[in-house]
Amino acid sequence: MISRVLAADVGRHVGERIRIAGWVHRRRELKSVTFVLVRDRTGIVQVVGVGNLPDGVTEETPVEVVGSVVDSSRAPGGCEVVDAEFTLLSERAVPGPFDLYRPTVTATLPTVLDNASVALRHPLLRARFEVASASVAGFRSVLDGLGFVETHTPKIVSSATESGATVFGIDYFGRRAYLAQSPQFYKQALVGVFERVYEVGPVFRAEPHDTARHLAQYTSLDAELGFVTDHRDVMEVLREVVAGMAGAAARLVPDAVPMVPERIPEIHFQDAQEWLARETDDDPRGEPDLAPAHERALADWAWRTHGSEFLFVTGYPMAKRPFYTHPDPERPGYSNSFDLLFRGVELVTGGQRLHRHGDYLAALRDSGADPGTYRDYLDVFSHGMPPHGGFALGLERWTARLLGLGNVRWAALFPRDLHRLTP
Amino acid sequence: MISRVLAADVGRHVGERIRIAGWVHRRRELKSVTFVLVRDRTGIVQVVGVGNLPDGVTEETPVEVVGSVVDSSRAPGGCEVVDAEFTLLSERAVPGPFDLYRPTVTATLPTVLDNASVALRHPLLRARFEVASASVAGFRSVLDGLGFVETHTPKIVSSATESGATVFGIDYFGRRAYLAQSPQFYKQALVGVFERVYEVGPVFRAEPHDTARHLAQYTSLDAELGFVTDHRDVMEVLREVVAGMAGAAARLVPDAVPMVPERIPEIHFQDAQEWLARETDDDPRGEPDLAPAHERALADWAWRTHGSEFLFVTGYPMAKRPFYTHPDPERPGYSNSFDLLFRGVELVTGGQRLHRHGDYLAALRDSGADPGTYRDYLDVFSHGMPPHGGFALGLERWTARLLGLGNVRWAALFPRDLHRLTP
Structure with missing residues (x-):
């Protein structure tokens, strides 16, 4: 198995086929294409096209993605992953008490504290x-x-x-x-x-x-x-x-x-x-x-x-x-x-x-x-x-x-x- | 006040007048001379001659010593302190439950544990x-x-x-x-x-x-x-x-x-x-x-x-x-x-x-x-x-x-x- 590349290092692998792992941070369905943002401890990688991602996979589900890195001026970090093959690493996640993918924290302190294990992922x-x-x-x-x-x-x-x-x-x-x-x-x-x-x-x-x-x-x-x-x-x-x-x-x-x-x-x-x-x-x-x-x-x-x-x-x-x-x-x-x-x-x-x-x-x-x-x-x-x-x-x-x-x-x-x- | 020299560094000050501080580790009265070993966190310094050390000062009493460093092949570390002026930094210490200056620990585990604050100084x-x-x-x-x-x-x-x-x-x-x-x-x-x-x-x-x-x-x-x-x-x-x-x-x-x-x-x-x-x-x-x-x-x-x-x-x-x-x-x-x-x-x-x-x-x-x-x-x-x-x-x-x-x-x-x- 090819070794895992962290989000922060993906930019150094343009032109290569790599393996990343993390959580589905955000799934965005546009008219012509679907973006999946994968979050790990070092950052976020944009995966374009859902490949074989099973239907209904929710945000926060842990996944592994094998795909090819290409330059992309619109993507975070200046590159994205295409031709992706997804593997689910666990069950489909129950979403957290608020949207973890939003840039700000929209929850109150009690909500965060009551749900700390998932809220702190923001x-x-x-x-x-x-x-x-x-x-x-x-x-x-x-x-x-x-x-x-x-x-x-x-x-x-x-x-x-x-x-x-x-x-x-x-x-x-x-x-x-x-x-x-x-x-x-x-x-x-x-x-x-x-x-x-x-x-x-x-x-x-x-x-x-x-x-x-x-x-x-x-x-x-x-x-x-x-x-x-x-x-x-x-x-x-x-x-x-x-x-x-x-x-x-x-x-x-x-x-x-x-x-x-x-x-x-x-x-x-x-x-x-x-x-x-x-x-x-x-x-x-x-x-x-x-x-x-x-x-x-x-x-x-x-x-x-x-x-x-x-x-x-x-x-x-x-x-x-x-x-x-x-x-x-x-x-x-x-x-x-x-x-x-x-x-x-x-x-x-x-x-x-x-x-x-x-x-x-x-x-x-x-x-x-x-x-x-x-x-x-x-x-x-x-x-x-x-x-x-x-x-x-x-x-x-x-x-x-x-x-x-x-x-x-x-x-x-x-x-x-x-x-x-x-x- | 001249700054304190640690025991481990005394050898670098031969010929100088320095200040050390620590505990009276051992007071040895020989026929012609008295040795005081002063212990700090880095080691032990031999002070020769008691200078103005007050009578009856016990082992474990904290002291400050100003004195001159001379080479001495018989002393630990190859040097010793002479012409010493002592200052007591606290009251005379009550000795611990066993002799801390002996090379081995002569006390049993319960004695050490009951008196940990002083025993652990060994x-x-x-x-x-x-x-x-x-x-x-x-x-x-x-x-x-x-x-x-x-x-x-x-x-x-x-x-x-x-x-x-x-x-x-x-x-x-x-x-x-x-x-x-x-x-x-x-x-x-x-x-x-x-x-x-x-x-x-x-x-x-x-x-x-x-x-x-x-x-x-x-x-x-x-x-x-x-x-x-x-x-x-x-x-x-x-x-x-x-x-x-x-x-x-x-x-x-x-x-x-x-x-x-x-x-x-x-x-x-x-x-x-x-x-x-x-x-x-x-x-x-x-x-x-x-x-x-x-x-x-x-x-x-x-x-x-x-x-x-x-x-x-x-x-x-x-x-x-x-x-x-x-x-x-x-x-x-x-x-x-x-x-x-x-x-x-x-x-x-x-x-x-x-x-x-x-x-x-x-x-x-x-x-x-x-x-x-x-x-x-x-x-x-x-x-x-x-x-x-x-x-x-x-x-x-x-x-x-x-x-x-x-x-x-x-x-x-x-x-x-x-x-x-x-x-």
Whole structure:
């Protein structure tokens, strides 16, 4: 059997008899001739004349076509296949819930999600996930180059440590266990082993609200590194990572991808509040966090004054950061932490962590928490941990923001949320 | 501040004053001089004379050292650091449960697992996970080169589809849900979207037995591809993948890594049983599966006759394969499936899957299962799926077998099993 030629390569076989395989993307019957568009993972090939294509073959049916390639200025890719012999590779397909061959997606989000396995075949929807995949490759490539080790940590944990309110419970051989909300504690412990670690994996949040920004499972890109001076070393690595992700995505969607400045502009939380009080109708001073409208106003400022779609906000108040956050030794009440805003939305959260056992005990005491709950977590800090920090970036949020998708569910293959557990 | 030099690079700075950082690996007091070995992620540096190192500083305490590099034939790496000024980067460390500086690991598996965060710092234990990380990079690199797309699929699913007996239940916003035992159904559906997909992620098995081979969570390397002729196309891709993983691991542990033959030897299940009946004391003919002793005997045969540590066993009886397995059209009762044995143990399971909706309905009817349970899964097959197949490889099993570790728990950072839910 002659080997398969992919759609993207058909143009290199003009004058030859080739074999292609894919799905019937579109069957168009004109007065004098029938066109069949065959779609594979690399593109679309126009087949002219139906040859032996059985009657009633529907769009989405998988087929194999042997035919001859000829130049054609009217066909996609500048060539088409003639003298075709078709073989059906499966049963006639039941058409999807909307026309996959139309250039735009005519279905609503719920229709796409309910029928994801077939809806995602639409080239525009499929392409989003190719961008996500490339972005993750960019993430790894940068960190591999910086001496990070990839890890795989438990998703089943014994206590709901990070934020008790939004955790899924599991029956674990008759014991109570939980789905991990982040690899936070493991990646910190592993700094003691590898110094620099990253993980790409699912995290689980039992978010009881239904928003365009939250998923019950998402893919977290986590990194953590030791022997830092403070959070600024983490921000430098993050800048490289984001540039690597953008660069990898740019090979697929050059127009969608932002320039990542050599130095991402930054503003301290306190200065941000003062700027907001001065420049907007709001006076958020004294609030412990930024509201979404504040983030958007600051992002506008970064764009206008620095031409950057990225902005670091640093030094968030300790009161709003998790107990493992390292305080700013110069500014009481503020922390060595940061958020990275991208196009007006928080994309990454990170910072320096506490590394001394005594500091953890004090922080938990101050927060009123029971150190017993955290015993497994705290133990490693008695065994000698260097100053360290890290960050976490939600893949679906990155993809959605990069491609201008209004709802993060557009960037998840099979999203999970308050109401959705299938498909 | 002068920038940090890693242990592996110190030899390039003879005659210079440098800064290193790491853990006190060993403090050795001799009659006339004290040596401090400082360990970082790249190796160990000998510091001669304690300089200002505070009294009582214990092994595993993180330190920074500024000192001068001199040639020394007696030191690891051929050089050492003198005139040292120490800075402690944290509190004095509580020593671990065994001496991390000894060349071998003197602790038992339970001790290592109970104290993983500190025990894994032992260079021999740490190295295993660097091999695992490199192997995964090799897996991805091969598949990226073959046009596969990386995916991230749900780990929370609505029904215990693949094997009801060993599934963890979750409380999902008041509904019953389950942890995914594999991405099987998703990767098949996504063949319809991307043709070729892979996933590296956690899978969950509520294995109620405590063996050296099973974990409740492990890292599954899954791949699936469409437009195959049969399982042989899948085996060809798998051969490339295993060669890529071995090649990546060989850069770290050249002696441990097997040669992967251009063509991995193979034997049909039926022929394997006949060979076993003829050549061993056992007569397994009529059994639907191979026992571990049979796998070892066959692996010995492959090694003696083909010089291969890998062996494909093909054509397992349909009775022992999951309902989505494609039958062998030539041999009734047998399937287009395979296992890949590595050093006498099953490493990979794979095969061609059913792709016609009608075949799924018939297979489920024959198995006595309720097609209603599988509705979400089956739906995609009515929308036109090409012939396809794939495989799954357990990362921990690969690492354990590659490095000769008798228990798969040695190859998991923080293993989960019937009895172990922490750390």
